[in-house]
Amino acid sequence: xxxxxEFLALSTAAxxxxxxxxxxxxxxxxxxxxxxxxxxxxxxxDMKALVRFATLAANGHNTQPWRFTIRKNAISILPDLSxxxxxxxxxxxxxxxxxxxxxxxxxxxxxxxxxPGAARFDSTKEGRIDIDxxxxxxxPDALYEAIPKRQSTRSEYSGRSVATDDLKRLEAAAKIKxxxxxxxxxxxxxxxxxxxxIAGNSFQMDDPQFVQELRDWIRFNPSEALRTRDGLFxxxxxxxxxxxxxxxPMFNLFFSKDAENEKYTKQLKSSAGxxxxxxxxxxxxxxxxxGRSFQRFALQATALGxxxxxxxxxIEVPSVRSxxxxxxxxxxxxxxxxxxxxxxxxxxMSMRRSVxxxxxx
Ligand SMILES: Cc1cc2nc3c(=O)[nH]c(=O)nc-3n(C[C@H](O)[C@H](O)[C@H](O)COP(=O)(O)O)c2cc1C
Numbered sequence: 464x465x466x467x468x469e470f471l472a473l474s475t476a477a478x479x480x481x482x483x484x485x486x487x488x489x490x491x492x493x494x495x496x497x498x499x500x501x502x503x504x505x506x507x508x509d510m511k512a513l514v515r516f517a518t519l520a521a522n523g524h525n526t527q528p529w530r531f532t533i534r535k536n537a538i539s540i541l542p543d544l545s546x547x548x549x550x551x552x553x554x555x556x557x558x559x560x561x562x563x564x565x566x567x568x569x570x571x572x573x574x575x576x577x578x579p580g581a582a583r584f585d586s587t588k589e590g591r592i593d594i595d596x597x598x599x600x601x602x603p604d605a606l607y608e609a610i611p612k613r614q615s616t617r618s619e620y621s622g623r624s625v626a627t628d629d630l631k632r633l634e635a636a637a638k639i640k641x642x643x644x645x646x647x648x649x650x651x652x653x654x655x656x657x658x659x660x661i662a663g664n665s666f667q668m669d670d671p672q673f674v675q676e677l678r679d680w681i682r683f684n685p686s687e688a689l690r691t692r693d694g695l696f697x698x699x700x701x702x703x704x705x706x707x708x709x710x711x712p713m714f715n716l717f718f719s720k721d722a723e724n725e726k727y728t729k730q731l732k733s734s735a736g737x738x739x740x741x742x743x744x745x746x747x748x749x750x751x752x753x754g755r756s757f758q759r760f761a762l763q764a765t766a767l768g769x770x771x772x773x774x775x776x777x778i779e780v781p782s783v784r785s786x787x788x789x790x791x792x793x794x795x796x797x798x799x800x801x802x803x804x805x806x807x808x809x810x811x812m813s814m815r816r817s818v819x820x821x822x823x824x
Contacts, residue, residue: 513573517531518818520754536580536595536596555747559747560751562754564757576601582755583595586748616810618807619730620803639759645741646736662776738804777801
């Protein structure tokens with residue numbers, strides 16, 4: 464446990480460091496690398512190009528829990544179980560949702576560049592998604608243009624509401640077999656969701672294993688984020704960057720239940736609405752479908768100039784999840800994801816591992 468005196472010593476040491484030690488150059492390198500990952504495709508030279516677009520998908524804690532195999536006009540996406548997050552996601556729900564997000568990006572990019580296809584979930588062993596593509600005329604798609612621009616924006620939003628037509632576009636984009644969504648935009652409804660976010664967050668913040676797992680995936684500075692190319696880089700959440708030896712004790716000191724609950728209250732109150740995604744069944748195949756639906760929603764939001772960010776606390780704690788499900792009148796159905804949306808300036812983009820590090824064939 465850090466004493467107040469030790470913390471002050473750390474802070475003084477940090478303040479005494481020249482700015483370059485916290486490395487503006489590293490931030491420039493980071494920004495350049497993040498941009499390189501997102502260079503647009505003019506055509507699809509090979510399946511590796513599609514895999515790069517697939518990996519730009521949202522994924523829990525940015526662990527990038529996927530492996531890819533490629534053949535001519537075919538991609539398979541498999542789980543990488545070494546990148547599980549067993550505390551926050553003990554049944555690998557988020558992991559399979561993340562695979563679905565990646566699959567949807569690949570499908571959209573393929574279709575745009577004249578290689579449309581279909582995804583099939585094979586439930587044998589750990590499960591895999593097989594995507595077969597067939598040459599056809601290219602079909603431009605606004606969702607494709609949004610792939611390199613989409614980001615999880617974990618800041619306060621402007622409070623501006625979303626026009627009814629745009630809400631309808633979000634709903635239409637998210638339509639995927641086996642998944643339904645509920646959009647909550649009225650103040651009372653958002654306040655009700657906030658109660659469950661606070662209940663879930665309070666439970667998680669009281670669990671030292673949850674906090675430890677989260678801290679393990681935080682990257683405190685650009686060089687750490689560039690070295691691992693995964694995890695949650697502080698700048699992407701609007702937080703300061705610092706050397707890891709300062710960041711880790713600072714995290715222990717400042718990451719508190721009250722501060723987090725206050726942050727989520729402000730974030731939710733400033734959002735235009737909340738989307739809840741519900742799979743028809745509680746199995747890996749439907750979790751993949753939920754990921755595909757969410758990814759399409761997020762891309763449509765991006766294409767319309769909106770931001771989004773997960774507030775999954777109500778669905779991550781089983782006891783809170785069943786109450787949340789009752790609140791929404793879902794009966795026995797499991798609410799799979801909770802996402803807020805609205806308007807805000809962008810934050811830095813997140814990092815990804817290179818294509819060669821995720822392809823296994
Ligand atoms: C299944 C799933 C669960 C997620 N849960 C959370 C969450 O609870 N809180 C959060 O801030 N972000 C959450 N995210 C967003 C990821 O952290 C984010 O996608 C990842 O860090 C990559 O960043 P990007 O979306 O900006 O590309 C989740 C994403 C997925 C797909």
